[in-house]
Structures are given as C-alpha cells and as structure tokens.
Amino acid sequence: MDAWRACVGTGRMDLALRHDYQESLALIQREIGFRHIRGHGLFSDGMGIYRPYSFLDDEHVRHSFTYLDQVVDTYLELDVRPFLELGFMPDQLASGPETVFWWKGNITPPRSWSAWADLVRATVTHLVDRYGLAEVRQWPIEVWNEPNLPQFWLNADADAYHRLYETTAKTIKEVDAELQVGGPAISPGTDKYLETFADFVIDNDVPIDFVSRHAYTSGPAFHVPFGTHQTLAPASRLLEQFALPRKQLAGTPLADLPVHITEFNSSYRPDNPIHDTAFHAAYLAPVIATGGDLADSFSYWTFSDMFEEEGVPTALFHGGFGLLTHRQIKKPTFHLYAFMARMGGPELSRGPDHLISADSTGRVTVLAWAPVDCTDLRNSPETHHLRLSFPVSGPSAFVLRSRVGEEHGNVWAAWREMGSPRSPLPRQLDWLREAAEPAREHGRLPVTDGRAHLDLTLGRHEVTLLEITPVADETPSWWNDSHLLGGPS
Template identity: 60%
Template structure:
C-alpha cells in the first residue's frame, strides 16, 4: 500500500530559478540558421531561459579577428558583422549571452591543434599582446553596442575545459593560468564591474581546483564566479554514427554541482557563485539516451534540487542544431538538444516546460515529487518515476499526496510524458526510424510529441484533497490544482442533454 505524503500548508522553501538561468547552444555561428532561430523562439516562449552559452565566439567562422597587411605591416581588424547578428537575435528573444571566450582564431594561434568537425583551435595565443587587444576589443564593442549596464549582466568565462587535451593543448595548467590572468585583467581594465570567471573544467578533474585557487591568490587575478561541467555517462561503445554509454546515479550530477564548494572551502575562492555551464546525462552529441523519456525522468530530481548546490546549471543544449561530430545523418541521432531538428520536442524538453509551470513556494519535496504553490493559491506538483541510471525501473510507480486546498472543489489538470505519452522518439521507432521523415511523418512525430492531457474535477474534505498518482514507465508528470468557485445556475440540468442522462451529476 502506498504511504500518504501529508503536504503542509506552510512553505518549507522557495524554488530556485537556477535551472533556467542558462542553457547551452551549439557553436555561435549556428545562430545564423533558420532552424536554430525557430527553435530558440519556441524555447523562449515556452520555457524562458535567461542566458545562453556556446563555443566559438572567437573562432574563424564568426570572423571577429581579421589580420591583414598594409604598408608592409601586419595589422588586425576586429569585425563584428556576425557577432552582432547573433547577439541581437538573442536579445530580441529575451535571452542574454553567457560569454565563453574561445576558441583561438587561426591568425593568432600558436599551433594547429583543433577540436570538432568544425576545427576550433585549442592552442594558446602566439602573441599575448594581440590576444589582450582582441579581448579588449570584443568587450568594448559589446559595451558600445548594448550599454555597460546590460553587459554587466553577462558572465564572461575564460575558455572551455582546459583540463582536457582535446580542448587545451596538452591540458597545460600553467598555460591556462597565464591565459586566465591576462584575459581577466583585460576585462577588468575595461570595467571593474564586469563578471569574469572560470576554469570551466570537465568532470573527473577536481584536482584543478586547489592549484587554480592558489594561482588566483598568488597572482591577484580577478574571479567573480567559478564554473564547472557535469556529466554522468561512462565510456563510449561506438557504433556507426552513434555511441552507447552507461549512466551513474542521477544524484551523481548533484554531487558534481556541489564539487566546487567542497574543493574550494577554506581557499580565497570559497563562497563565490558557482555556475555549472554544461550538464547532461551523456557528454556525447550522438548518444540515443538524450532523445528518450528515460532522460527526462532521470533529470527530474536534478532540476528539482539543483538550485541547492549551484547558482546556475546549464543544460547542454537547447536544440539539435549542433555539429561537433559532423552534420547529423538522421532527425533523431542522440543529439544534446531539448528540441530536435524541426522543433521536435523531446521528453526532456517537456520536463523543462513543466518546471516553468511550477510555483515559487515549495510545500514538499521527495525522491519522486516536488509540490509548489503559486501566489494566487494554485498548486503545481511535479512527479516522476525514480530511476537509478542502470535499469528500466518498475513498470509503474504510485504516489499519494494529501494536499492543502481552499474550498471544497478543485480542478485537476495533468500533463504527462512517458514511454507512450509525449514521446516523439518512440513514435519515430514505430515509423521504422526514418532518417529523413516525409512531411506526413513529421506531422505524426509532432503530434506524438505532445504531452497527454487529463482534466477532471475533485472534491476536498476538511481542507485536504487526496491526490493518487500512478505513473507509467519513465513518466514525468505535472499536476495543477486550481480552486473552483461553482457558478452553475439553478436551471442547469445536464441530464436533459442527449447522451448525458446517465452521467449527469458525476462531476
């Protein structure tokens, strides 16, 4: 028998907005594409993230660093033709940049090592003075175009995962510290109130925290926030155009969110804001788990509690317009995105839209639920089937809540995604996994991607409404409880409507 969770009438806390402070994106050049912009419009309309972070601002395909020769001298022009279009479009949609400074322009690079299909250069600058001029030029241009008060709200992160040889030549810690020192100083020389931080390290390299704190204290380099990434997937089992991976427990993500606080305790960086500037289940852009309902129910407890451990945690990424491992060969390909191509909503996307419908007051939380209340008294409950990262979980999961409500009558509105509800990936499998769906197939996939809706009336007794929920496999659900004021006139008699004689009065 399922035990009843008695939900108190008084709040036990406030729901943090850390889950939507930031979201990730593919390299910035992709923001010039139609599918990308249409996806971002939908994301902002239905979720509303505050910041957007991605690689490649300084890479060649954005075209900021433009060396040339004139009069026998090497000179550099800073060109913002594409950067302005990118940031203008973001701001028009109500989302601000979380600026990542990288990768190295080829005309300034000290070597030819690159990462990804699109060849982001990961070597230190050949000329530190020219790098400082580039950073200074970028920051001053942003201030000139958008205003100092606006740009002060944009965190600026120095590089990406320098602890990995793929992203920073030799994973040279001393070289990264030097890059951070000259970059952060250049930013603060423009305006001391601008936010700068790092080191944006990947999971498995927490040994970087101590040396980074020591370096900052020794050099006096400014640090306004610290940043880290979090993933829980194991080694890749490669197949053509994809990988399979195991996952650790969902709680492992929360432990990673909390790692900077633990490792920096007692250092000069203790207590600084922590931004998890990338997180997901798998770190691969071609891991099928991203497209599944399992991904959503796995991440539900992380979104519900992540704000207890970090000031922001940025889902990597908002859409599948993303090309690190070349151009995708199929509409579903295990991409990071909340939205697939053509704005196909994945179950994890709906988890985020459910979060956007929650209230600010937390009344109760547990291993399978989060109960919230809006300022007008409406209740919003997020519930999910617990999973552990290794198996399918039970075929169903039950939850019983005793909820405090005002008045005897309530409306119960429920949205659900699961293996069979709101699951475009599952419908795609049923269609034979078409690589390039026809218009008819795309329509079917969009219809299948919509959460199932349930609506019913409920009665409360003594100010308590008992809510029994049965969740199917890999389900995430939101239930909204609205108080009802009955305005039915005395002459209304539904039994007189043909077809309703036997059902009148049921509600």
Template identity: 70%
Template sequence: MTIIHVPDRPVGTLTDAWRACVGTGRFNLALRKDYQDSLALVQSEIGFHHIRGHGLLGDDVGVHRPYEVSGERRLLHSFTYVDQVVDAYLALGIKPFLELGFMPSALASGDRTVFWWQGNITPPADHDEWADLVRGVVGHLVGRYGIEEVRTWPIEVWNEPNLAQFWSGDQDAYHRLYEASAHAVKEVDADLQVGGPSLSPGSDEWWAPFAEFVTARDVPVDFVSRHAYTTGPAQHVPFGTYQTLRAPSSLLEQFDAPRRHLEGTALAGLPVHITEFNSSYRPDNPVHDTAYNAAYLAPVLAAGGDLVDSFAYWTFSDTFEEVGIPTGIFHGGFGMLTHGQIKKPTYHLYAFMARMGSHLLARGADHLITRDDAGRITVLGWQPVGGTEDGPEPERHTLRLSVPVDAATAFVMRSSVNETEGNAWAAWREMGRPRFPTSRQLDALREAAEPVRRHTSVAVDGCRMNLELTLGRHEVTLVEIDPVRDESPPWVDDVRILGR
C-alpha cells in the same frame, strides 16, 4: 504505501537556477533559421535567462581579422555576425553567457583543433594581442548594448582546459590565459563578471592550483564554473554511441564539488555555475531522445538550485555539429528539440518546471510540489530511475499525496510523458526509424510528442485533497491543482442539453 502530507505553508523557495542558463551549439549556428525557430519555441514555453556555447572567437564568426598595409601587420575586429546573433538572442528575451574561445587561427600558436568545425585549441601566439581581442569584443558589446546590460552577462574563460582535446597547453598555460583575459575584461569595466576555469568532470585537482594562482597574483574571479556528466567510456557504432550511466545523484555530487574543493580558499563563497550538464557527454547517444532521460534529470532540476547558482542543460536544440552534420532526425543529439522543433521528453520536463510556482511545499525522491502567488498548486512527479548497474525500472510507480486546497472543489489538470505517451522517439521507432521523415511523418511525430493531458474535478474534504498518481515507466508528470470558484448560474441544467 505511505501518503505524503503536503504542508499548508511553504518550507522554502524554488529558485530559477534550473533555467538561469542553457547550452547551445557553436555561436555561428545561431544565424540559421531552424536554430532561431527552435530558440523562439523554447523561450515561449520555458524562458531561459542566459545561453552559452563555444566558438565566439572562432574563424567562422570572423571577429579577429589581421591585414597588411605597406607590409605592416594590422588588426581589424569585425562584429558583423556577433551583432546579428546577440540581437537575435536579446529579441527572444535571452542574454549571452559569453565563453572566450576558441583561438582565432591567425592568433594561434599551433594548428591543433577540436570538432568537425575545427576550433583551434592552442594558446595564443601573443598574449597581448589576445588581451586586445578580449578588450575589443567586450568593449564593442558594451558600446552597442550598454554597460548595465552587459554587466549581467557572465564571461567565462575557455572551455574544459583540463582536457587535452580542448586545450593543448598545460595548467600553467591556462592560468596565463585566464590572467590576461580577466584583466582585459576588467579594463573595460570593473563590474563586469569574469570567471572560470570551466572544468570537465573528473579533474577536481585543478581547483586548488587555480585558487592559489589567482590569489597570489590578485587576478579577478567573480564566479567559478565546471561541467557535469555521468556516462562512461564511449562504445561506438556507426553514427552513434552507447555508454554506461551512473545514478542521477552523481550529477548533484558534481554540482557540489566546486564548493567542497574551494572551502578555505579565497574563492570560497563565489557563485558557482555549471555551464554544461547532461546524462551523456556525447552528441550521438540515443539516451538523450528518451523518456528515461527526462525521469533521470527530474530530481536534478528539483534539487540542483540548492547547490549552485545555475546549471545549463547541454543543449536546447539538435542544431549542433561537434562530430559532423547529423545523419537523421533522431540521432541522439543533446537537444531538447530535434531539427524541425519536435519536442523530446526532456523538453517537457523543462516546460513542466516552467509552470511551477516559487513557493516550495514539499520535495522528495519522486516529487516536487509548489504553490504560486495565485494559490495554484503544482505537483511534478517522476518515476525514480537508476544508472546502468541498478537494472530496469518497474512498469508502474505510485505516488500518494494529501494536498492542501482552500476550496470545496479542486480542478485537476494532469500532463504526462513516459515510454508511450508524449514520446516522439517511441513513435519514430514504430515508424521504422525514418532518417528523413516526410512532411506527413513529421506532422505525426509532432502530434505524438505532445504530453497526454487529463482533467477532472475532485472534492476537497476539510481543506485537503487526496491525490493518487500512478506513473508509467520512466514517466514525468505535472499536476496543476486550482481551487474551483463555481460561477454556474442557477438555471443551468446540463442534463437538458440533449433535450431529455
């Protein structure tokens, strides 16, 4: 097998696009303790910059509050829950990526809804009142948190309007909504960021009409957004879903789609945000709980920042209720964490990425290698995986590297997750798939979820170290290499510890 010769000098920069944003369940869920505990853990070990979810304007947040006085209809904008959620986010070092939706029922033109929690998907009955609502929300946030802060919060208009499940109007109706929303945002402050159209996969025919509309009518657009998933039609079973999968390269192709379709338009060159992505678009597909999912997404995290400005994993936590209240601890939820903060293999992929440096040394089909400012080299390795049609992966995958190290000896720490290591889902299956584990079982699952860690010292020959990594099935591994500066005093003799 070929040895990969890692260059001495950086060949580029690893951007933070992979953690610029993360997805979440609907806005109201952020009031729950389990949600906040999960987000605190994610922020302590990964540190996302922004968080995006649905439901900011839904009835369960209670912003839009019409009332009557002497038979006259009036409006109150109430921010009791908005302030609690945003305060909690900022305290954890994460900013909102605001999504304007869904429609408050008292402003809606119809009664069509989506999800178990019934988000209204109809256009506003009164676009002036909708614009007033947008101005009210954004203006309140500016007044509470300051204009310099809120200018760093992107504001996205609606969610997947190209799908009838999320928007009962047509494309022209979305354009009208976008126009009213964008102007309302800019009336609060011209430097606030507003964008869209937040398209789902498979609807690239929307790009050209959107670009033509906003250009012809001089509607503000500061960024464009879309989503990316790679699964086929849902094959439903009770409280679960199975789906086919395309190869992970399909995600990167979808990331690149907005730039391709907007080339030559007035929107070419705008920032591109992938405001949702994952393997499956279903919140009850067990693939999300597996080591395969982590290996599947590793090349996407390694290369996605070359294509877009952010790509938000959907979602950080299983505190999520689109198809109802989850029926068990492992239920195929989108989250990196289960309820109760059990870490899934995909969580570890992100935690490994968070330990990497910004100086890119090498990148390939099974590896990403960086150096940080202190000289520490990190190697993220993974077993390449394919989609449904590619068949099963082998039991082992080997990666051989020649790594530059400026010392006579290197300390090597390796952390791994695969089908049997660092894999709480595998342990849960071996337990008999308890739907509601006992306290003792939960403790065991949390222990089983931790990566397996190994460490050693390696001699360096001529400022280079040979590193051979054998990865198990669906493994993702992080190797951290630090130069050793030996500070052992001359009288130390470890052989004498036992007095021999």
C-alpha cells in the same frame, strides 16, 4: 528554485545566424524561458572577429563584429542574454594547428599574448558600446572551455591556462571593474584542477567573480556507426558534481563566489540515443528539481540538436543533446523543462519523486517522476505510486494533468515505430509533432478541511505535471447533465 532556468547551452555561436536555429530558440523561450545562453566558438573563424591584414608592409588587425552583433541581437530579441565563453583561438592568432570538432576549433594558446589581450579588449569594449554597460555587466564572461582536457587545451597545460586566464581577466577588468569574469569551466574527471586554479588566482591576486565547471555521468563510449552507447551512473552523481566546487573552495577567499555549472547532461556525447528517450526526462527530473540547492546555475547542454561537433547529423533522431530535434520536435526532456516553467510560487514540499509549489492565486503545482534503473531501462518499475497532500482553498479543485513517459509524449518511440526515417516526409513530421505532445487529463478533486489528498500512479519513466486550482462553481441552478439529449425540464 529556478537555477535550472538561469542558462542553457547551444551549439557554436555562428549557428545562431540560421533561420531554423532562431525558430527553435523562439519556441524554447516561449514555453520555457531561459535567462542566459552559452556556446563555444566566439573567437573561432566562423564568427570572423579576428581579421589580420597587411598594408604598406605593415601588419595590422581589424576586429570585425558583423556576425557577433547579429547573434547577440537575436538573443536579446528573444529575451535571453549571452553567457560569453571566450574561445576558441582564431587560426591566425594560434600558436599551433591542433583543433577539436568537425568544425575545427583551435585549442592552442595565442602566439601573441598582447594580440589576444587586444582581441578580448576590443570585443568587450564593442559589446559595452553597442549594448550599454548596465546590460553587459549582466553577462558572465567565462575564460575558455575545459582546459583540463587535452582535447580542448593543448596538452591540458595548467600553467598556460593560468596565464590565459590572468591575461583575459585583467583585460576585462580594464574595460570595467564590474564586468563578471570567471572559470575554469573544467570537465569532470580531474577534480583537483579547480583547487590548483584557485591557489593560482588567490596567490597572484587575479580577478575572479565566479567559478564554473561541467557535470556528466556517462562512462566509456562504445561506438557504432553514427552513434555511441555508454553506461550511466545514477543521476545523484550529477548533484555531487554540482556540490563539489563549494566543498573544494570552503575556507578559501573564493568560498562565497557564485558557482555556475555551465554544462551538464547525462552523456557528454552528441550522438547518444539516451538523450532522445522518455527515460532521460525521468532520470534528470530530481536533478532539475533540486540542483539549485547546490549551484547558482546549471546549464542543460543543449537547447537544440543543431549542434555539429561530430559533423552534420545523419538522421532526425541521432542522440543529439537538444531539448528539441531539428524541425522543432519536442523530446521528453523538453517537457520536463516546460513543466518546471509552468510551476510557480514558493516550494511547499519536496520528496525523492516529487516537487510541490503554490502561487499567490492559490494554484498548486505538482511535478512528479517515476524512479529509473540506470543500468537497464527494462528494470525500471512499470508503475510508481504516490500519495500526496497539500493545501487548497474552497470545497473542490480542478486538476489538469500533463504527462510524458513510455506511453505518452515519447516521440522517439513513435519515430522508431515509423521505421526510423532519416529525413521524414512533411506528413511524418506532422505526426511526430503530434506524438511529441504530452497526454492531458482533467478532473475534479474534493477538498477536506482545507487540504486535498491525491493518489497518483505513474507509468514507467513518466514525468507528470499537475496544475490544481480552486473551483469557483458558476454552474446555473437549472443545469442537469441528464437533459443533454432532451427530456423534462
């Protein structure tokens, strides 16, 4: 039920050295609690690992782990483990100058395959020495990012990627045979790539412990200054992408491998305002609720707007991927995840607009969401009605409802009503944090023959969490509400 919690994405790894990043991740871990975290740039120059030098006319390499240790220490202190992505190429090991992103991640193969293997070996060996073999065996290690796209791997050369994967996987297994290695971390759009990769791995007996891919539903980009607008396919297309690796690998020796969706979101752009909206939480709710049927993990891209692939953001709300903005302001999709984190116990029932679970204490939790129109937000229904029934012990139950939607917890709307301040004043940040919180309602629900029946109405783009607990009534026999302002006993 909690494959949604297995991993979350992050901006490039060296951002974890920042204090505000650490504050944001601490908030995420307190209220949601992911098990792994994955981001780009482990071997990019910002992490400073690959350090060639000359001495006495000889060429040498020092592998420096100063920043890596600080990043991993931070993760482990916050109870989240790395999901290591090996990339991009250090500039002084790269075979060419081609880069991606504002921070210039080099996308070319190594000019020395033996030096690349030495870099991988030294890094993995260091992590094992520092954190222990039992710990590092729990960290999946993914080889590169989206090599099927020329933006991320020079000319999207499959043969060159196969060599990179084989060299890397065999090197990792030399350190320890039980370390987890996998790939190819492909982007949607060239779906036969996984089949070709699988053929290569099988035919050449190359180690592989999991397969990975990414999932997005956005169409062509229409650019505006400091932003992007795109069409969206229905969220069910994400689930189709989650399911694709197992379909493609059925009947092969890789059929039973774990499947990790190491990035997913609606838009693949870090400057698309759809990420900030109430619509976005309702759009993704059925994916979060059911994606675990199709993949062992699916990693939301990303936990925070501290993400600079297109440069430093120019406004607090800028369409970033994050569950949180800068300054730790919670978006509606944050609350979708936080609501899921508050659910517990085995699933009781599931429908196209709800998920119900119960834990060992008798607490029942209901996550419900309104349907959306992904072609025009204005066409989403203004209200959505559900009638639910579920087992509850005792004569009555206490209900706490937490809700976000167009009218509640919609901080992006509050920011726009405020005039879209690019750098809000401290008091404006306080207002935004308050506006970002869900609305809370409570009440008593009767129980008949061991079941409670609930009529629920959701507003446009609403996601709601109901927490229902049996009432053990300890009200004194002499209590009478009518006497609050005095009167006869």
